[in-house]
Amino acid sequence: MLSYTALIDDATKQLYDTTETPRIDSEVLMQHVLQKDIAWLIGYGDTFATADHRKAFYDLVAKRHRGQPIAYLIGRRDFWTLTLTVNENVLIPRADTETLVEEALERLPKDGRIDVLELGTGSGAIALSIAKERPLANVIAVEYHNKALDVAKQNGQVNNITNVEFRLSDWFADIDQSEQFDLIASNPPYVEPNDPHLQQGDLRFEPITALAAPENGFADIRNIIEAAPSHLKDNGWIIIEHGFNQAEEVAELLRKNGFSQISLHKDINQLPRCTCGKKSAVIQKAIKR
Numbered sequence: 001m002l003s004y005t006a007l008i009d010d011a012t013k014q015l016y017d018t019t020e021t022p023r024i025d026s027e028v029l030m031q032h033v034l035q036k037d038i039a040w041l042i043g044y045g046d047t048f049a050t051a052d053h054r055k056a057f058y059d060l061v062a063k064r065h066r067g068q069p070i071a072y073l074i075g076r077r078d079f080w081t082l083t084l085t086v087n088e089n090v091l092i093p094r095a096d097t098e099t100l101v102e103e104a105l106e107r108l109p110k111d112g113r114i115d116v117l118e119l120g121t122g123s124g125a126i127a128l129s130i131a132k133e134r135p136l137a138n139v140i141a142v143e144y145h146n147k148a149l150d151v152a153k154q155n156g157q158v159n160n161i162t163n164v165e166f167r168l169s170d171w172f173a174d175i176d177q178s179e180q181f182d183l184i185a186s187n188p189p190y191v192e193p194n195d196p197h198l199q200q201g202d203l204r205f206e207p208i209t210a211l212a213a214p215e216n217g218f219a220d221i222r223n224i225i226e227a228a229p230s231h232l233k234d235n236g237w238i239i240i241e242h243g244f245n246q247a248e249e250v251a252e253l254l255r256k257n258g259f260s261q262i263s264l265h266k267d268i269n270q271l272p273r274c275t276c277g278k279k280s281a282v283i284q285k286a287i288k289r
């Protein structure tokens with residue numbers, strides 16, 4: 001008979017070559033099996049493990065050993081102030097993307113009835129975070145994949161956030177021209193399809209349709225930036241997440257499409273991560289002539 005702590009010690013050794021955080025991964029998997037927090041493990045970890053718990057734990061450790069992401073194994077990931085359900089139909093929300101949420105909130109007044117569009121919502125991470133912080137905002141979150149949209153809707157319900165409308169749409173295809181927004185935010189697929197990182201780590205298990213885009217990763221970014229001006233109110237903002245090495249091209253696309261006040265923002269690892277641009281009424285009218 002082994003204690004819960006002894007099982008964690010053993011799994012930590014097994015996962016040594018699989019992950020940079022074998023101890024934490026093992027503890028998180030055990031917490032998931034036991035449905036207990038880390039304080040319980042610290043206090044009662046020397047309790048003998050039941051056979052059922054041992055089997056459930058080692059099943060998860062074996063999957064982790066094959067590379068499956070922790071978030072999919074435990075079915076959730078924390079993002080901003082929310083705990084979100086995730087599964088293999090959605091991208092696992094990244095802490096890097098909180099930069100985009102911060103920049104969106106900087107530009108959205110707390111007390112106004114503002115209209116926000118998120119394109120490619122996946123788990124709903126961005127739309128739900130903005131909606132929670134701006135309860136008076138009307139947020140529309142679109143997604144191309146039904147199964148991903150189901151996850152986003154579930155996350156809205158579980159987190160009791162009622163000011164997001166989730167809509168199936170191929171980018172702007174099902175956004176009516178009469179729907180005009182103060183801010184459009186998107187973390188679109190932007191990885192170059194031949195990027196070797198797609199064959200490594202968590203990315204191997206995430207939907208390729210959430211990650212990779214043609215034209216060296218720029219096809220979706222370009223589509224969104226080109227179509228955005230006609231869906232933005234005058235002085236409305238666009239915020240696009242992109243790869244750390246795509247900032248210059250994104251800024252150039254924004255300039256070409258009439259955006260001004262273009263600014264680049266870094267993520268928690270100090271890497272360039274998202275770019276903002278403002279639709280200037282004057283420039284848009286000049287372009288139309």
Ligand SMILES: C[S@@+](CC[C@H](N)C(=O)[O-])C[C@H]1O[C@@H](n2cnc3c(N)ncnc32)[C@H](O)[C@@H]1O
Pocket residue numbers: 090091092093094097119120121122123124125126142143144145148169170171187188189190209210211
């Ligand atoms: C990089 S993931 C971002 C997910 C989520 N917003 C986040 O930041 O964690 C891109 C998302 O865009 C969706 N997507 C891809 N092509 C799309 C399209 N043509 N129209 C709408 N959504 C699309 C993908 O299914 C995926 O959920």
